[in-house]
Amino acid sequence: MSAAESKRKPGAKRAAWSQVTARVREQRDYAEGFRWLDLDVPAEFGEPVAGQFVQLLLESPSPVLLPRPMSVAGVTRRGAKTTIGFLYAPVGAGTRVLASLEPGETVRITGPLGQGFPLDEPGTPVLIAGGRGLAPLLMAAEALAKQRRSCEFVFGARNKSLLIGLNVAKDVLAKRGGRLHLCTDDGSRGLHGNVIDVLDKISPKLEAPLVIHACGPHGMLGAIARWALANGARAHLVMESVMACGTGVCRGCPLPRSAEARDRVLATGDAASALQGNPEWAMCCTDGPVFEARELDWDRVE
Numbered sequence: 001m002s003a004a005e006s007k008r009k010p011g012a013k014r015a016a017w018s019q020v021t022a023r024v025r026e027q028r029d030y031a032e033g034f035r036w037l038d039l040d041v042p043a044e045f046g047e048p049v050a051g052q053f054v055q056l057l058l059e060s061p062s063p064v065l066l067p068r069p070m071s072v073a074g075v076t077r078r079g080a081k082t083t084i085g086f087l088y089a090p091v092g093a094g095t096r097v098l099a100s101l102e103p104g105e106t107v108r109i110t111g112p113l114g115q116g117f118p119l120d121e122p123g124t125p126v127l128i129a130g131g132r133g134l135a136p137l138l139m140a141a142e143a144l145a146k147q148r149r150s151c152e153f154v155f156g157a158r159n160k161s162l163l164i165g166l167n168v169a170k171d172v173l174a175k176r177g178g179r180l181h182l183c184t185d186d187g188s189r190g191l192h193g194n195v196i197d198v199l200d201k202i203s204p205k206l207e208a209p210l211v212i213h214a215c216g217p218h219g220m221l222g223a224i225a226r227w228a229l230a231n232g233a234r235a236h237l238v239m240e241s242v243m244a245c246g247t248g249v250c251r252g253c254p255l256p257r258s259a260e261a262r263d264r265v266l267a268t269g270d271a272a273s274a275l276q277g278n279p280e281w282a283m284c285c286t287d288g289p290v291f292e293a294r295e296l297d298w299d300r301v302e
């Protein structure tokens, strides 16, 4: 593949980010300790695309100084009002306070941030979700349906109780025409195996090229990246990193570039390399969080 082809293609036209005050519309338990949060944002907040994230900053007094990154899990428009949904796990000081917010309370929100899925890329779309990675991919399935394209949708977890949001996935895909393939490590639901076993099973029946969009744990994303590289598919993967600014300034969210990506950055001196500062390291917040498999060195991704 040429250097130009290997560069990730831009997704749908994206809105510039802004920082606004958002109001909690609703917050509820989802499943397995996960929470769903709906925030109403003012009209000037740009509409996120699937795969993008925001930074949520708790109002003072707060136990955490820095904002917390969160993938956008849903966008609902009601007239001039926009509500943005998040599916999250309260794992530490910041997300536990987030989980305690009541309707009407406010947070500062910066976004939409980062690169979303390039859903206009030609090929057979295969969406793969692991654990809480489901939500951005359901957004992607809806966006594909608007382009009159259906998808293969692979959803995997360690066991059936961790297929979080399965009923929502079934509903969305039934309405939007996607085909759902389930798998669990312990065989309690769907295929007994992981998402790679599903890819091996379904890929011979699908029209090439396959274009994979995936979100889930880094181990799963690394396995998908290696599968895509070995099988001539493209794979766009939502990565995570601990973040501070979320906007490319602090250089605090590095991910190791592949040799191919590093050579391209050095050869072209493209505008991105000047912004991101280092041909060895991509910034998760601005180069990503969605990366094509060829962009990263999967042996060095943690």
Ligand SMILES: Cc1cc2nc3c(=O)[nH]c(=O)nc-3n(C[C@H](O)[C@H](O)[C@H](O)COP(=O)(O)OP(=O)(O)OC[C@H]3O[C@@H](n4cnc5c(N)ncnc54)[C@H](O)[C@@H]3O)c2cc1C
Pocket (backbone or CB within 6 Å): 053, 064, 068, 069, 070, 071, 072, 086, 087, 088, 089, 090, 091, 092, 093, 094, 095, 096, 132, 239, 240, 241, 242, 243, 289
């Ligand atoms: C682009 C992006 C999108 C994200 N989307 C979601 C989402 O949709 N839903 C969701 O539940 N979480 C998501 N996260 C992770 C979320 O940002 C962290 O869980 C959150 O920052 C933890 O903050 P805290 O103050 O509660 O925990 P802290 O007290 O800061 O940390 C608690 C524990 O979580 C770990 N942790 C903190 N940040 C991360 C991280 N980024 N990745 C892995 N472990 C981390 C810490 O190492 C520590 O062990 C996303 C992260 C990124 C970078």
Ligand code: FES
Pocket (backbone or CB within 6 Å): 242, 243, 244, 245, 246, 247, 248, 249, 250, 251, 252, 253, 283, 284, 285, 286
């Ligand atoms: S979080 Fe600051 S550069 Fe990415």
